[in-house]
Amino acid sequence: MSSVPTRYPDVAMQDISRLSSLLSRRTFLRGSSLGLGNIAFSSLLARDGFAHGATDSINRGARPDLPHHPPRIKRVIFLCMAGGPSHLETFDEKPELARLDGQPMPESYTAGQPIAQLQGKELKCQGPLTKFGRYGQSGQTISDFLPYHQKMADDLCVIRSMVTEQINHDPAHTFMNTGTAISGRPSMGSWVTYGLGSESDDLPGFVVLTSVGGRNPQPIASRQWSAGFLPSRYQGVEFNSSGSPVNYVKSPAGVSRGQQRELIDVVGELNQHRLEATGDPEIETRLATYEMAFRMQTSVPELADFSDEPQHILDMYGAKPGDGSYASNCLLARRLAQRGVRFIQLYHRGWDHHGGLVKYMDVCCGLTDRPTWALLNDLKQRGMLDETLIIWGGEFGRTPMFQGKGGAGRDHHIKGFSMWMAGGGIKPGHSHGATDELGYYAVDDVVHVRDLHATMLHLLGIDHRRFSFKFQGLDMRLTGVEPSHVVHKILT
Numbered sequence: 001m002s003s004v005p006t007r008y009p010d011v012a013m014q015d016i017s018r019l020s021s022l023l024s025r026r027t028f029l030r031g032s033s034l035g036l037g038n039i040a041f042s043s044l045l046a047r048d049g050f051a052h053g054a055t056d057s058i059n060r061g062a063r064p065d066l067p068h069h070p071p072r073i074k075r076v077i078f079l080c081m082a083g084g085p086s087h088l089e090t091f092d093e094k095p096e097l098a099r100l101d102g103q104p105m106p107e108s109y110t111a112g113q114p115i116a117q118l119q120g121k122e123l124k125c126q127g128p129l130t131k132f133g134r135y136g137q138s139g140q141t142i143s144d145f146l147p148y149h150q151k152m153a154d155d156l157c158v159i160r161s162m163v164t165e166q167i168n169h170d171p172a173h174t175f176m177n178t179g180t181a182i183s184g185r186p187s188m189g190s191w192v193t194y195g196l197g198s199e200s201d202d203l204p205g206f207v208v209l210t211s212v213g214g215r216n217p218q219p220i221a222s223r224q225w226s227a228g229f230l231p232s233r234y235q236g237v238e239f240n241s242s243g244s245p246v247n248y249v250k251s252p253a254g255v256s257r258g259q260q261r262e263l264i265d266v267v268g269e270l271n272q273h274r275l276e277a278t279g280d281p282e283i284e285t286r287l288a289t290y291e292m293a294f295r296m297q298t299s300v301p302e303l304a305d306f307s308d309e310p311q312h313i314l315d316m317y318g319a320k321p322g323d324g325s326y327a328s329n330c331l332l333a334r335r336l337a338q339r340g341v342r343f344i345q346l347y348h349r350g351w352d353h354h355g356g357l358v359k360y361m362d363v364c365c366g367l368t369d370r371p372t373w374a375l376l377n378d379l380k381q382r383g384m385l386d387e388t389l390i391i392w393g394g395e396f397g398r399t400p401m402f403q404g405k406g407g408a409g410r411d412h413h414i415k416g417f418s419m420w421m422a423g424g425g426i427k428p429g430h431s432h433g434a435t436d437e438l439g440y441y442a443v444d445d446v447v448h449v450r451d452l453h454a455t456m457l458h459l460l461g462i463d464h465r466r467f468s469f470k471f472q473g474l475d476m477r478l479t480g481v482e483p484s485h486v487v488h489k490i491l492t
Contacts, residue, residue, distance in 0.1 A: 062195065062196050062197035063194070063195050063196075063197075066195050066196060066461065066462060066467075067196070067460065067461025067462060068461060068462055068463040068466060068467075069461055069463070070461060071459065071460050071461030072424045072425030072459045072460075072461075073387050073388060073389045073423060073424035073425060073459045073460060074199065074342075074387045074388070075337055075341065075342050075343065075344070075387070075388050075389070076189075076192065076342070076343050076344070076388070076389045076390075076391065076456060076460070077333055077337065077344045077345075077346070077375070077388060077389070077390050077391070078188075078189075078343070078344070078345045078346070078390075078391045079346050079348075079368075079372060079390065079391065079392045079393075080173075080176075080345060080346060080347045080348070080393075080394070080395075081348055081351045081364070081368070081392065081393060081394040082169075082173070082217075082218060082220060082347045082348060082349045082350075082351060082394065082395065083169070083214070083215075083216070083217070083218055083349060083350060083351030083352035083353070083394060083395075084169075084172075084351055084352065084353075084394040084395055084396045084397060084398060084412060084413075084417075085351045085353075085361075085364070085393075085394045085397070085398075086353060086357065086361070086397060086398035086410050087160070087397040087398065087416070087417040087418035087435070087439065088126075088128055088397075088398060088400060088410070088439050089128060089129055089130050089143055089145055089357065089361055089398075090142070090143050090145065090146060090418060091140075091141060091142060091143070091158050091160060091418040091420070092141075092160050092417075092418050092435060092439050093128065093132040093141050093143075094128060094400070094435075094437065094438060094439045096437040096438060097125060097126075097127050097128065097400050097437070097438050097439055098127040098128055099127075100125040100127070100438070101125055101126065101127030102124060102125065102127075102402075103124065103125050104122070104123065104124060104125070105123040105124060105125050105400065105401050105438075106438075109400075109436075109438060109440045109441070110123055110401075110440075113415065114167050114414065115167075115399070115411065116167050116168060116411050116412040117354065117403065117411050117412070118399065118401055118403055118411045123401045123402075124401060124402045125400060125401065125402070125438070126399075126400060126401060126402035126403075126408060126410060128143075129357055129358050129361075129408060130143045130144050130145050130358075130361070131143065131144045132144070133150070135150040135151075135153035136150075136152075136153030136154035136429055137154055137429065138153055138154050138428075138429025138430070138431075139153075140153035140154070140156060140158060140429060140431065141158075141431070145361050145362070145365045145369075146365055146369050147369065148369040148370045148372065148373035149369060149372070149373065151373055152373050152376055152377070152422075153429065154428055154429040155376060155380070155385075155422050155428050155429070156420045156421075156422050156428070156429070156430075157420060157421050157422060157426045157427050157428065157429075157430040157431075157432060157490050158418060158419075158420045158430070158431050158432070159418065159419050159420065159421065159432045159433055159447050159452075159487075159490070160416075160418045160431065160432065160433050160434050160435060160442075161416065161432065161433025161434055161435060161442035161443070161444060161445050161446045161447050162393070162397070162416070162417045162418060162419050162433075162442065162447050162448075162449070162452070163414065163415060163416060163417075163442050163446055163447070163448055163449075164176065164395070164396050164414045164417075164448075164449050165181065165414065165449070166181050166395075166396075166414065167396065167412050167413075167414050168412065169218045169352070169395060169412075170218075170221065172395035172396050172412075172414070173220065173224050173395045174223075174224065175395070175449060176395045176449055177189075177224050177225070178228070178478070179449065179450055179453055179477075179478050179479055179480055180480060183223060184223070184226070184228055184229070185228045185229070185476075186226065186227050186228035186229065186230045186234070186469075186478070187224060187225045187226055187227070187228070187235075187236060188343075188453060188456070188478060189206040189208075189225055189236050189342075189343035189345055190206060190225070190226065190227040190228065190230050190234040190235055190236065191230070191234075191457075191467070191478045192206070192342060192343045192456075192457075192460060193205035193206045193234045193342050193343060194227075194230050194231070194234045194469070195457075195460075195462055195467060196342060196460060196461075196462075197342070198340060198341070198342050199340030199341075199342065200339050200340035200341055200342075201340075202298065202299035202339075203299055203300075203303070203336065203339055203340070203341055204236075204237040204341065205234070205341060205342040205343065206225065206234065206235070206236040206237065206341070206342065206343045206344075206345075207236065207237055207238075207239055207336055207341050207343075207344050207345070208225045208236045208237065208238045208239065208345045208346075208347070209238075209239055209241060209329040209332060209333065209344070209345070209346045209347070210238070210241060210329075210346075210347045210348075210349065211241055211324060211325055211326040211329050211346070211347070211348050211349070211367070212324075212348075212349045212350060213325075213326070213348065213349075213350045213363060213364065213367045214348075214349070214350020214351055214352075214353075214360050214363050214364040214367070215350060215351075215352055215353055215354075215355075215356060215359075215360040215363075216350075216352040216354070217349035217350045217352070218349060218352055219349075220347050220349060222238065225238070225345065229469065229471040229472075229476070230469060231282065232282060236343070236345065239332070240324075241324035241325070241328065241329060242322050242323060242324035244300075244304075245300050245303065245304045245332075246300050299339070303332070303335055303336070303339065304321075304332070305321075306319070306321040306328075306331065309331070313331070313378070314331070316374045316377075316378070317330055317331045317370075317371050317374040317375070317378075318370055318371060318374070319331045319371070325367065325371075326346065326348045326367050326368050326371055327367070327370070327371040327374075329346050329371075330346065330371040330372065330374060330375040331371075331374075331375075331378075333346060333375060334375055334378050334379060334382075334384075337379070337384060337388060338382075338384070348364070348367065348368050350363065350364050350367075351364055351394055353398065353409050353410060354403050354405045354409040354410070354411065355403065355404055355405025355406040355407050355408070355409035356405070356406040356407040356409060357407065357408055357409045357410060358407065358408070359407065372392065375390070376390060376422060379423075385422070385423050385424070386423065386424045387423075387424050388423045388424060389421065389422075389423045389424060389425070389426065389456060389459055389460075390421065390422045390423050391419065391420075391421050391452075391456070392419060392420045392421075392422075393417075393418070393419030393420065394417070394419075396412055396413055396414045396417055397413045397414070397416065397417025397418065398410030398411065398412070398413050398417075399411040399412070399413045399440075400413075400438045400439045400440050413440075415440060415441050415442065416435035416436070416439060416440060416441050416442035416443075417442075419452070421455075421490065424459065425459045425491050425492055426459075426490060426491065426492065427490050427491065427492055430490060432445055432447070432487070432489060432490050433445035433446060433447060445487075445489065447487055448484065450479045450480060450482060450484035451484050451485055451486070451487055452487075453478050453479050453484070454479050454484045454485060454486050454487075455486050455487045455490070455491075457478065457479075458486045458491075459491075464477060464478065464479045464484065464486075465477075465479075
C-alpha cells in the first residue's frame with residue numbers, strides 16, 4: 001500500500017481516517033452549530049416560500065423525473081360510494097327499460113355473461129324506480145334521488161359508459177383502487193404520492209376517511225389503501241371519523257413535547273446509522289414516520305377542530321363535528337386539501353342495494369348528496385376546484401334485472417355503469433358515453449377503470465405509460481400492460 005501522499009507529509013494515516021470521519025455527513029450534522037434544527041428551519045422556510053429558489057409547489061418526496069408535462073391539478077378527492085350505486089336510479093335514464101318492466105330480460109343480453117347473485121334465476125326487467133329530469137344549462141340527466149346533484153349539473157362531467165372486470169365487492173374495490181384484482185398491489189393514492197410527493201409538512205400525503213349508512217355496508221379492508229410493493233411510507237393513513245382522528249398521536253401522560261423530541265432524535269440517529277449500513281428503504285420510511293407522527297401531534301388536533309369554521313359552512317355541509325358522518329368527512333376533506341394533502345379518499349359504505357332499493361337510495365342519497373354538493377361548491381368558492389379533481393362513483397353498477405330482497409332491488413353489474421368527475425381540466429356540464437337501451441352494456445365511448453386511472457394521472461402531469469416501479473424484475477404500472485388510454489374527450 002502506498003504511503004501518505006507527499007502533499008500531506010506530516011499527516012499520519014490514522015489522522016486521514018479521523019479527518020474522513022469528521023467530514024462524514026452524520027458527524028457534520030452533529031457538530032454543526034445548528035445541526036438538524038437548521039435543516040428543519042430551512043425546510044419550514046421553503047414550505048412558506050421564503051427560502052432562496054422556493055417555488056409555489058413544494059413536492060417533498062417527488063420523483064425527480066416528474067411531472068412529465070405541466071399538471072392541470074394538484075390533488076385528487078375520490079368519493080367512493082362503496083357497494084355500487086345504481087346507474088339506473090342516478091344518471092342513466094332508460095325509457096325502454098321502463099316499458100319492459102316485469103317482462104323477461106332478453107336472453108341476448110345475458111347469455112354467457114357474469115352475474116352475481118342472480119345466476120341461474122329467472123331474469124326479469126326492472127324499470128327505473130325514480131323519475132329523471134334535465135338540469136342546468138347543459139341539460140344533464142339526473143334523477144330525483146339527487147336534488148343537490150341537480151344544482152351542480154353544470155359542474156359535472158358524467159361518464160355513463162364505465163366498465164370494470166370484477167363482479168364481487170372486495171375484488172371490485174381492489175380493481176378500482178389498484179388496477180388489478182391481485183391483492184398486494186399499490187393503491188392509486190400510493191402511486192400518486194410515490195410519484196409526486198406531498199405538499200404538506202405535517203400531514204400524510206394520502207388520507208382515507210370512512211362513513212356508514214344504508215343497506216348491508218360491506219367492510220373495507222385497509223389493503224385498499226396499501227402501498228403494496230412501493231415503500232410503505234406511501235400507504236394511505238386512515239383517519240377516524242369520530243373521536244381522535246389518529247390513534248395514539250397524543251403524547252403519553254407525563255411526557256413533555258421536548259422529551260418526545262429528544263427520544264425521536266435518539267431513535268432517528270440509531271435508524272440513520274443502520275440506514276447507512278444497509279441502505280434499506282424501509283428504514284427511511286421508519287425515520288419519516290417518526291418525524292411525521294411528531295409533527296401530527298400539533299397538526300391533527302388543529303385539523304379536526306371545526307371551531308374556526310363559520311356556522312354557515314357547517315350548515316352548508318350538514319356537518320356536526322365528531323359525528324363520523326360523510327358530511328363531516330367532506331368538510332374534513334376540504335381542510336385536508338387546504339393543508340396540502342395530495343390524495344384524499346372518502347368511502348361511504350351502504351350502497352349494496354339487492355333489495356329495498358327505494359328505501360336505501362333515500363338513505364344513502366340523503367347522507368351524501370348535499371355534502372358532495374357542499375364540498376364542490378366550497379372548493380369552487382375558495383378558488384380550489386380548478387386545482388382539484390373530484391371523482392364520484394362505486395366499484396360497479398347494478399343490473400337492469402329485478403332482484404327482490406325486502407322490496408325491489410338490483411344485483412351487481414360490471415358491463416356498464418356511471419361515474420362522474422369534476423374540477424381542473426375536466427369539461428363541466430358534459431356527458432360522455434352511453435349504455436344500450438336497457439342499461440346493460442356500455443356501447444359508446446367505453447371507459448375502462450384503467451382509462452380512468454390514466455386520465456387521473458394525466459391531469460396530475462404524469463404519463464401513465466412512463467410511470468413505473470421495478471418489482472421482481474418487471475416495470476410495474478398502475479395501468480398495467482393492458483391497453484389503456486387518457487379519455488381526452490372529457491378534458492378541456
